Amino acid sequence: MFTWNILSFLEDLSVKLDPLYHHELNKLKSLKSNAKNEPIDHLNPWDVLYYQKKLLKTEYNVDDELVVKGVLELYQEIVSYLRVRPTRARANV
Secondary structure, three states: OHHHHHHHHHHHHHHHHHHHHHHHHHHHHHHHHHHHOOOOOOOOHHHHHHHHHHHHHHHOOOOHHHHHHHHHHHHHHHHHOOOOOOOOOOOOO
């Protein structure tokens, strides 16, 4: 019964995500087509990451380098508030 629930969930997820996948894939193909000035019918595996980054920058105004920099700055600020105190080792009884 547990396995059936998992498989049912994954099938349902697949049905719901498939249209979104094709929509995003078409956007990536369109970006490549515009860059090459020729119609594109497929994307090579090595093209996907490149055009995903371009899509994030152009459509969503997200720069992944700035995101990483911001996350690291936030992490550094959080860690600066932590204080580590040495503790004595306890003997196992």
